[in-house]
Amino acid sequence: MKYTLYLFLLPVVLLSSCQHQAEERITNPNDYDAYLAATPSGPESKYFRIWNDKIRPDSLQLTSFGIVAGEYARAFDNTGNIDYLKKAEQALQRGVEIAAIGKADFYRALARNYISQHRFREAAALADSAMAMGSGMRANHALQFDILMELGEYEEAETHLKAIADMVRMDYLIRLAKWSDHRGNLPKAISTLELATETAGRSKNPVLLQWCYTNLADYYGHAGEIKKSYKHYLKALQLDPSNAYAKKGIAWIVYSHEKQPGEALRILDTVSTYYQSPDIALLQADIAASQGNLQAQSVYLDRFASLLSDPGYGDMYNAHAASLYLESTGQVGKALDLARREVNNRPTPETHGLLAYAYFRNGDTSRALELIREQVDGKTFEPQTLLYAAEIYKASGMQGRAAQLAAELEEAVYELGPESLSRLRTLKM
Structure with a gap:
């Protein structure tokens, strides 16, 4: 979650600002309104049913498992429904069990499924198994790069990238x-x-x-x-x-660049009718908070919590939940537990930055500063992580470094959201 920014401006300044925003307006509802009603289909085609019907507990029809898993994965991409991703996992696990020829393909496919679930260490084990089989080496190197980047093993990731140059x-x-x-x-x-x-x-x-x-x-x-x-x-x-990701991107432009939170919510509300994703609900809550609409914010946060109650999500939204607890609900102890878990699953500069901020909010500024110096500063360009670092530096008496980061982050206000301006101004004081 982010903080709400309240600007108290003179009428003449408001008039000038509105005129400037009108000149900068680049989106137009006429461009995208026709897409807002579009919804995707699930894995319900006749083609899918034919292959799905072939799968039985004792089935040995290997081709059907790969096809059905692919259809379920496509349905997950289109709808965000975690059940589809878990069903794809089940089909691929069965493929791994029975495959004699082409087992490496199933290892790679299951590894990619685990990446989607943020089960990166399990994905790494499968990728190693595929690599050991010696087939599909280009695909193996590509997969290894993807996983190692998520695990923060950047030097080794670069080696695999060079292998497919x-x-x-x-x-x-x-x-x-x-x-x-x-x-x-x-x-x-x-x-x-x-x-x-x-x-x-x-x-x-x-x-x-x-x-x-x-x-x-x-x-x-x-x-x-x-x-x-x-x-x-x-x-x-x-x-x-029906591309939910593209609609979310347009909603962010409308909100962060054009300062039209009501229109951004209108877009996202249409997306959430068919795309089940906790991060959409959290963004809706942020935007509602920026409007001062606490009732709507509460409704969106309830939806976020309801979605996360599904155990199928596992660790996929630990970072989102931790950020919410740190910056909105004040459940800083709970946030610290999640941040530690996230670092264990995905030890990158970004997750270490989240952990550092969790220590900071729990009163352990010295530990937070240690993590920022050792694991974050100079190792990432992610604006949210650097914003956390700047706040920790300032609290540690390192005003110069805090102000330097804040000045650099002014160019990233679009990414951070308009409410970040107040935090950056405070950091420069």
């Missing part, structure tokens, strides 16, 4: 873009993903192209190129009108 291959380009972004080279990340998007366009693969559009939109947003970001979210919706 080929500027005409999509699998390399999309990972090179991620690597460049991790290293803080956003221009290279963007140019690389632009090249990947061109390659995807030539392949005429709509799913791949849609992925490129939404990820490129994210990068453009990070770079402050909001018009390009908006354009690419719309391109993704042209390919799939």
Whole structure:
């Protein structure tokens, strides 16, 4: 959760601000309204039912497990329904059990399922098993890179990235873009993903192209190129009108860039009718809080808690819940437990930053500062993590470093949200 920003401005300043915002308005409901009513279908096609019917407890029809798992994974991507992801896991586990030929393919597929569930260490074990079999080595290296980046093993991840280096291959380009972004080279990340998007366009693969559009939109947003970001979210919706991720991206532009929280909530409310995701509910709560609408905020937070009560989510939303406890509900002890668990599952600079902030909010500023110095500062460019670091530096009497980070983060207000301005101003004092 984030803090609400209240600005008390003179009428003449308000008039000037409104005129400026009108000039900067880049979104238009006429561009996306037609997509808001679109909803995806679940795994209910005749094609799916044929293969699903072939699966029995004693089934040996290996092909059916892979196809059914793929259909369930697609349904999860489209709806956010965790049940679909767990059903995909069950089908892939059965495939691993019975496969004699092609077992490495099932190892890799199950590992990717575990990545989606944030079960990174289990995914790593499966990836190692696939690698040991010696087949599909390019796919193995790509998988190892993805997992090691999540585990904060960046040097080893780079080794696997170099193993698939080929500027005409999509699998390399999309990972090179991620690597460049991790290293803080956003221009290279963007140019690389632009090249990947061109390659995807030539392949005429709509799913791949849609992925490129939404990820490129994210990068453009990070770079402050909001018009390009908006354009690419719309391109993704042209390919799939029900794409929840693209709609969420547009809602963020409307909220953070254009300061239209009511319109942002209207968009997200349509998404939440078919896309079951705790992070959507948490964003809705943040936006409602920025309006001062505590009743709506409470409703959205109840939805967040209700979704998280499903044990199927496991550790997928530990970081979201910890942030909520730290910045909204005041359950700092509970947040500390979750942050520790998150570091154990995913020891990156970002999770260490969350843990440091949890220690800070629990009164252990010295431990928080130690973590920031050893595990965070100079190791990440993630704005939220650096905002935590700046607050800890200031509380530790290191005002110079806090002010320096705050000044740098002023360029990331779009990513952090408009309410972050008050926190940054305080840090510079």
